[in-house]
Amino acid sequence: MQQGNLTALSITICIILTVVLIGFLAGRDKATRSSVEEWSVGGRRFGGLLVWFLVGADLYTAYTFLGLTSTAYTAGSLAFFAIPYSVLAYFISYFFLPKLWKVANHHKLTTLADYARERFDSKLLSSLIAIVGVLMLIPYICLQLSGIQDTLQVAGTGFINVKVVVITSFFLVALYTFFSGIKGPTYTAIIKDVLVWAIMLFMVVSLPIMHFGGWNPMIDKIVTEAPQLLTIPTEGPKGIPWFITASFVSALALFMWAHAATGVFTAKSADAIRKNALYLPLYNIVLILVVFLGFIAFLVLPDGTDPRFALLALIQTSYGGIGQGLAYSTIALASLIPCSIMAIGASNLFANNIYRDLINPKVKGAKLTMITRGMVFVVIGLALLFGLVFPQALVSLQLLGVSGMVQIFPAIVVSLFWRNQTREATIIGLLVGLAVTFTVYSTGTSLGIYEGFWGLMANFAAIVVLNPLFVKKAKVSTNDVKDYLFGRKSKEVDLVRKGA
Amino acid sequence: MKKILLVILIVLPFAAQLVVLPFVNRIDPIILGLPFLQFWLFLWIVLTPFCTFGIYQLQKSQGGLD
Numbered sequence: 001m002q003q004g005n006l007t008a009l010s011i012t013i014c015i016i017l018t019v020v021l022i023g024f025l026a027g028r029d030k031a032t033r034s035s036v037e038e039w040s041v042g043g044r045r046f047g048g049l050l051v052w053f054l055v056g057a058d059l060y061t062a063y064t065f066l067g068l069t070s071t072a073y074t075a076g077s078l079a080f081f082a083i084p085y086s087v088l089a090y091f092i093s094y095f096f097l098p099k100l101w102k103v104a105n106h107h108k109l110t111t112l113a114d115y116a117r118e119r120f121d122s123k124l125l126s127s128l129i130a131i132v133g134v135l136m137l138i139p140y141i142c143l144q145l146s147g148i149q150d151t152l153q154v155a156g157t158g159f160i161n162v163k164v165v166v167i168t169s170f171f172l173v174a175l176y177t178f179f180s181g182i183k184g185p186t187y188t189a190i191i192k193d194v195l196v197w198a199i200m201l202f203m204v205v206s207l208p209i210m211h212f213g214g215w216n217p218m219i220d221k222i223v224t225e226a227p228q229l230l231t232i233p234t235e236g237p238k239g240i241p242w243f244i245t246a247s248f249v250s251a252l253a254l255f256m257w258a259h260a261a262t263g264v265f266t267a268k269s270a271d272a273i274r275k276n277a278l279y280l281p282l283y284n285i286v287l288i289l290v291v292f293l294g295f296i297a298f299l300v301l302p303d304g305t306d307p308r309f310a311l312l313a314l315i316q317t318s319y320g321g322i323g324q325g326l327a328y329s330t331i332a333l334a335s336l337i338p339c340s341i342m343a344i345g346a347s348n349l350f351a352n353n354i355y356r357d358l359i360n361p362k363v364k365g366a367k368l369t370m371i372t373r374g375m376v377f378v379v380i381g382l383a384l385l386f387g388l389v390f391p392q393a394l395v396s397l398q399l400l401g402v403s404g405m406v407q408i409f410p411a412i413v414v415s416l417f418w419r420n421q422t423r424e425a426t427i428i429g430l431l432v433g434l435a436v437t438f439t440v441y442s443t444g445t446s447l448g449i450y451e452g453f454w455g456l457m458a459n460f461a462a463i464v465v466l467n468p469l470f471v472k473k474a475k476v477s478t479n480d481v482k483d484y485l486f487g488r489k490s491k492e493v494d495l496v497r498k499g500a
Numbered sequence: 501m502k503k504i505l506l507v508i509l510i511v512l513p514f515a516a517q518l519v520v521l522p523f524v525n526r527i528d529p530i531i532l533g534l535p536f537l538q539f540w541l542f543l544w545i546v547l548t549p550f551c552t553f554g555i556y557q558l559q560k561s562q563g564g565l566d
Binding site: 077080083084087088090091094215216219222223227230231232234240243244247248274277278279281282284285288 | 513514517518519521522525526527530533534535537538541542544545546548549551552553555556
């Protein structure tokens with residue numbers, strides 16, 4: 001690895017430390033950690049703009065920037081699947097998130113698994129959803145970890161011990177998350193988002209000028225020298241069918257992630273969420289341009305560059321110390337801040353839906369809050385352990401993350417609209433969906449279609465076929481969430497209740 | 501009438517960003533400095549919020565929001 005740049009390294013470390021400090025200051029009011037609801041979803045008081053920053057900070061991570069550029073570098077326009085994916089994710093969210101938020105708000109729920117438990121009266125289902133959520137989220141936190149590790153490696157080779165700095169910075173993040181809860185990442189998210197927009201736009205404008213004399217000459221050069229980058233491949237294992245199904249399934253999966261749900265539950269009203277669904281697609285303007293940075297890397301960098309380092313190597317060869325420093329700190333923050341929100345999401349699932357629902361149902365109040373907060377160290381610790389000790393073991397889980405997460409879509413979203421969806425069919429559907437996804441992935445029989453798509457189809461099919469077998473009970477039984485969603489159901493329910 | 505408009509606004513972003521991809525998967529013409537496929541995706545980043553906004557207004561006028 002090439003020697004780093006001392007100016008760049010100092011700037012990066014200064015900005016990281018400033019943000020960590022702000023993260024601590026955000027929680028100086030003790031109320032931020034007084035209950036699970038305060039700590040994890042900020043007492044549901046965040047307005048539209050704050051939620052925008054939070055969800056934006058949440059979803060546009062270091063991995064987004066490093067991963068997309070490296071996909072563009074190796075696979076060309078397949079990387080653009082991220083655009084319809086996230087645009088449609090927000091569009092779809094418009095139709096179900098306000099409703100979900102209302103139920104969560106009314107019943108004081110803080111996780112998606114909480115909702116499933118109340119909706120279906122099933123602790124089995126809620127703990128299953130929590131297990132899937134935590135299992136898929138830890139590898140995702142690992143990705144953030146390798147993002148900051150790669151960045152510091154490029155910035156600091158020859159000056160620092162990268163592993164020590166990575167562990168220290170993640171420990172600091174865990175500590176401020178433990179301390180400030182969701183307030184920590186929210187305020188730092190604003191800094192991160194502003195930096196992301198400024199630095200990414202700066203790179204998109206300056207790099208074509210530096211290397212090609214402008215944007216249009218750059219496009220001309222790609223068109224003549226590497227036209228294969230500019231269209232979706234029409235043959236090979238990943239083509240248009242993959243692109244379409246990957247975009248669609250990822251769009252359905254986006255708000256199934258625990259960290260995305262956490263961000264949404266902080267909103268103060270259903271209307272704040274609707275407005276977010278409206279404005280969030282605009283965040284992708286920066287994303288589509290970032291993909292072009294991968295194309296620039298393809299044309300500029302010498303053959304044999306590790307694709308994983310495409311963006312970082314491009315920054316290193318193009319800018320002086322200050323430019324490098326600002327760019328590295330942006331990527332480092334894009335790794336640390338989402339990590340904090342992911343840790344809150346995973347800890348919440350772990351404490352509420354695995355520990356409380358499955359192991360110790362009596363726990364509540366101050367003790368539950370403490371356990372939830374303490375789980376942050378466990379979650380980040382596990383991610384560090386896996387990321388540093390078994391980096392290869394997690395590759396499959398990372399690839400399957402989206403395909404796995406989308407399997408809870410019927411339990412969370414469809415159930416908002418379908419009164420007679422039964423617990424039994426939903427649980428079996430979820431398990432069938434997971435099994436099919438893993439089978440298709442491990443046997444390599446996806447036929448050019450995204451693995452999660454097969455899983456989701458099997459999931460839906462299982463629910464539709466099995467639901468009539470159990471529907472009698474679901475028709476007459478009711479609970480608070482069902483009443484809230486579908487209104488008090490007919491007289492027969494009352495009669496059955498009286499009779500019982 | 502309003503119902504038809506609503507359905508169109510819901511279907512449009514999916515149709516434009518997924519279904520028609522095989523037909524827009526091309527380099528020419530280059531518009532606003534973007535090859536056609538990228539221009540098309542860029543266009544729908546901007547147009548999708550308008551669809552959402554239209555749906556929002558329709559629902560509001562029908563009193564479907566609270």
